[in-house]
Amino acid sequence: MTCFTLARGPRGPHVPRRLSRFAPRRACVLWLGLFAWACAPPPPGRNLILISVDTLRADRLGCYGYERPTSPTIDRLAREGTLFSDASAPSPWTLPSHASMFTGLYPRRNGVTGTRFTMPKDVATLAELLSKYGYATGGVVTNSLLTTNGLDRGFDFHEEVDKGGPHPSATSVRGIEWLQGRDRKRPFFLLLHYIDPHADYGTLEDVREQFVEPYDGPLRGKSEELYAFVEGRLKLDEADGRHLSNLYDGAIRQLDGELEEILTYLEGEGLLEDTLLVLTSDHGEEFLDHGGVLHGLTHFDEVARVPFILRGPGIEAGRRIETPVSLVDLVPTCLGELGFPIPKNLDGLNLRPLLRGTGELPRRRIYFEADLDGSLAGSMIKGKDRAVRDGRFKLHFNERTDEVRLYDLKNDPGETRDVSAEHPGLAQELLEDLRAFLAAGRDVPARTLTEDDLARLRELGYAGEER
Ligand SMILES: [Zn+2]
Structure with missing residues (x-):
């Protein structure tokens, strides 16, 4: 059983060891003072924005070596921050992968291995932990799996929005609205989840023209076409695979424009200086690399490798780290960077030694x-x-x-x-x-x-x- 005890934050009150030596009145005043301190919101500190782009394979981004211009904004984040070149998702589909991203535990250890399983109460999510430390917590998501099974726990505000396709999703717009209306006396944690690259692969015409080559086959990038292939009711040739892949690239480019909106807003508000920004994905996607399409069934790198980029105070710009890491490392790393204690018994590690260049991680295996x-x-x-x-x-x-x-x-x-x-x-x-x-x-x-x-x-x- 995994148990979490919330330790005091770095700004937590220090109760005197021997209170009895104080006169009753002084003790009373002290307690009142402590009570007022405990009730008062913590001073504004470092904010956290977690951007999870559903179904985004790392090797389709410029900063991971891709030759097509799919990701100018993500590439900018990588230039201004630190990029992990070998980051893996612990599961190839949305629910368990996000459960690990939010808890620092493998799906098998947080219990959320499938849709029938809700995260047990004794497993703490990142949003719950930060909420208890006084953060305002907001989540804007585009996949209903993030609203169920306990994944929405700890958020003051949590909303599933229009997932877009072919138009951009509503995540950036709603996220900016939440930032504008937030309690500005408190630090914030904002989860932004985008599903644009997930099938159906749809974009507006101008992006499509940029990425999709001439194709005279039958495919339109619809999910039902891909299921038909998986179930053996449809055959795909190389040209079909390339067409699907081109449609997917266009969806990434469109998504990148939505991220630019958020970055422009944060920059205009002066929030980038005080915000730890993390960008990642729950899994990649197959385009006949090993004969399959979609995701969820295999752990080949086209599905397992995800982007993992951190930008913010203390994070070195332009650094690339090649040590293999996993999404289970996200929670301990974020808590460590924000200055909070890290719960015991997590599967993930705080990647701070790698981020600061002060050492290597202990040898471990990734599952x-x-x-x-x-x-x-x-x-x-x-x-x-x-x-x-x-x-x-x-x-x-x-x-x-x-x-x-x-x-x-x-x-x-x-x-x-x-x-x-x-x-x-x-x-x-x-x-x-x-x-x-x-x-x-x-x-x-x-x-x-x-x-x-x-x-x-x-x-x-x-x-x-x-x-
Ligand atoms: Zn997913």
Whole structure:
């Protein structure tokens, strides 16, 4: 069981050890003073903005080496901040990945491995922690999975807005409105979630013209086309894959313009100086890289690698860090940068030594798990894929078929050649370690999904036909 005790913040009151030596009246005055201090909002401090772009694979951004101009604003963030070039999502789909992003725990340890599981009360979210430290907390999201299962806990304001497509989503507009109306005496935490690059891949015409090459095939970038392929009812050739990929690139460029709106506002208000800004994603997307499309089923790097960029006070500009990190590191790193204590027993690490260049992280392994609800996802489920990363090696393990594959990411970044026969000892050790990790989860009672839940999930593509 994971338990969190909220330690006092860095500005917390220091109660005298031996209060009895004070005269009663002085003690009373002191207590009243402390009471008033405790009730008063903390002085404005460092703010936090977490930008989560749904379905954004790292290698489609200029700052991660992409040659197309998809991301001028994100590239600016990278120039002004520090970029982790090897950051992984612990799960290839929205709900568990965000649950880890918000808690510093792998899905198996915070309990949110699927839509039937709500985060237990004893697991603290980043918003809950910052709210208890006196922060104003706002969340603007575009995916209903972020409004359920406990992921909206700790927010004073939490709203699901128009997800856009083909027009830009309403996230930036609503986020700016919240910033304008916030309590300015308190520091703030704002979550901005954008779903623009998620299928359907839709953009306005001017962006489409910039990124989409001539194509005379049947695909329009609609989710149902992609499900039809996954279920074997539609074949895709190379030109189809390239077309989908081009549509996706356009969606990233459009999204980047929405981020520019937020940055322009923050800059105009003078907020960039006092704000830690974090940009990441919950997972990437497949474009036939390993024969598949969409996301949710595998842990190949086109799905696992996500952008992870920090900009703000004390964060060095233009720095790139190559050490492998995971989204479970986000909570301890943000708390560390804001000056708050980090809860014990988190799976993630505070990345401050890397950010400050003062040291390396302790050696560790990074885990990946895909647990789409089998009966819901129906024929979309091919197997329960898991993975563990140890430095340059990643071991994939399918829990249904027992298939094991080991890839050397340094010599084979495309994960094309299984080297488990060349490294049998390492493969065995990683497999045993992964099995132990999988066995150490916690039991969370499954809830029954309502018709509303099912309708929302079908809309997102997470609920296929039951078979
Ligand atoms: Zn997602």
